[in-house]
Amino acid sequence: MITTKFTEAFGIEAPIVQGGMMWVGRAELAAAVSNAGALGIITGLTPGSPQLLREEIARAQDLTDKPFGVNLTILPSISPPPYDEYRQVIIDSGVKIVETAGSNPAPHLPFFHDAGVKVIHKCTSVRHAVKAQDLGVDAISIDGFECAGHPGEDDIAGLVLIPAAADRIDIPMIASGGFADGRGLAAALTLGADGINMGTRFMSTVEAPIHQSVKDHILAATELDTELIFRPLRNTSRVASNSVSREVVEILRNGGQFPDVRELVAGARGRLVYEQGDLEAGIWTVGTSQGLIRDIPTCDVLVSRIVAEAEAVFARMNALMSRASTPTSGVDASALAVSAR
Numbered sequence: 001m002i003t004t005k006f007t008e009a010f011g012i013e014a015p016i017v018q019g020g021m022m023w024v025g026r027a028e029l030a031a032a033v034s035n036a037g038a039l040g041i042i043t044g045l046t047p048g049s050p051q052l053l054r055e056e057i058a059r060a061q062d063l064t065d066k067p068f069g070v071n072l073t074i075l076p077s078i079s080p081p082p083y084d085e086y087r088q089v090i091i092d093s094g095v096k097i098v099e100t101a102g103s104n105p106a107p108h109l110p111f112f113h114d115a116g117v118k119v120i121h122k123c124t125s126v127r128h129a130v131k132a133q134d135l136g137v138d139a140i141s142i143d144g145f146e147c148a149g150h151p152g153e154d155d156i157a158g159l160v161l162i163p164a165a166a167d168r169i170d171i172p173m174i175a176s177g178g179f180a181d182g183r184g185l186a187a188a189l190t191l192g193a194d195g196i197n198m199g200t201r202f203m204s205t206v207e208a209p210i211h212q213s214v215k216d217h218i219l220a221a222t223e224l225d226t227e228l229i230f231r232p233l234r235n236t237s238r239v240a241s242n243s244v245s246r247e248v249v250e251i252l253r254n255g256g257q258f259p260d261v262r263e264l265v266a267g268a269r270g271r272l273v274y275e276q277g278d279l280e281a282g283i284w285t286v287g288t289s290q291g292l293i294r295d296i297p298t299c300d301v302l303v304s305r306i307v308a309e310a311e312a313v314f315a316r317m318n319a320l321m322s323r324a325s326t327p328t329s330g331v332d333a334s335a336l337a338v339s340a341r
């Protein structure tokens with residue numbers, strides 16, 4: 001058992017969160033993750049309307065009595081979804097945890113806080129994390145360059161981003177991007193985070209409601225098999241490497257603009273990948289952590305295994321410290337012993 005500021009603040013057993021995932025973060029996955037003692041998250045925009053989100057939340061409430069959250073991704077758009085209505089559905093449904101991402105959560109915070117909803121804000125830079133903390137969010141999810149989806153434009157990987165953020169963040173903070181096993185959890189805790197957030201790893205579980213061929217593809221893929229699309233538009237997104245994503249990269253590299261790739265990147269085409277398993281149907285999201293994924297376990301097995309692996313890492317580190325404290329070394333191991341908080 002690993003107890004951290006995050007597990008205590010959010011009432012969960014394992015310091016592991018399943019991040020919002022468009023087309024993937026459905027009730028059955030979120031409930032399975034929460035039933036495993038971690039924090040499952042329904043992706044608010046996936047059901048398609050505020051009313052359908054209400055039904056999705058109700059479905060998760062039937063499947064678990066553990067805490068789960070809803071992701072509200074607020075991206076710039078010409079015709080934005082009715083975010084205020086989504087927010088009200090979350091509040092009315094009695095959900096007590098929200099993951100915000102994409103842009104400044106300030107307009108939504110007073111409503112959530114008045115309703116007793118805790119907000120985890122996911123962002124990709126220390127400056128945005130500090131700003132969100134100043135705004136009064138309840139936790140930070142700091143997403144490194146390794147991540148699936150939007151890594152931002154700074155290209156700072158977790159090894160620097162996590163401790164740099166930890167130096168400035170006092171509220172609970174989880175590390176995101178590139179985590180897939182207990183070594184990663186132990187590393188995140190060591191770097192100053194209070195837990196981890198994972199997307200790609202949870203896609204490759206029994207309960208993830210996506211086509212088996214997507215899961216099998218992730219198993220076979222390596223850390224090299226992603227593309228960064230929309231780089232020249234400064235709206236970078238890390239996605240699976242396929243003929244569609246490579247074409248998008250090529251068009252934009254050659255000076256193309258969004259209208260030139262609009263049809264290729266259509267969300268409806270990406271959705272087909274997850275639903276029908278045609279890996280070339282469109283753009284689909286995955287992170288570099290696919291290079292660490294070797295099996296498709298249940299969420300329960302995965303969460304217990306990650307915690308056990310992290311505990312084993314800490315035990316091994318403690319043993320190294322003990323060895324270092326033999327009389328000839330002159331090192332006081334008890335002062336250096338590693339422990340999970």
Ligand SMILES: Cc1cc2nc3c(=O)[nH]c(=O)nc-3n(C[C@H](O)[C@H](O)[C@H](O)COP(=O)(O)O)c2cc1C
Nearest residue numbers: 019020021022101147148149177178198199200287
């Ligand atoms: C299929 C997929 C869809 C995603 N969609 C969203 C989304 O709609 N909103 C969001 O905030 N993050 C989204 N993410 C990002 C995850 O919540 C998480 O931050 C990211 O996956 C962490 O990196 P990892 O994949 O290396 O674990 C998505 C990730 C994946 C794999």
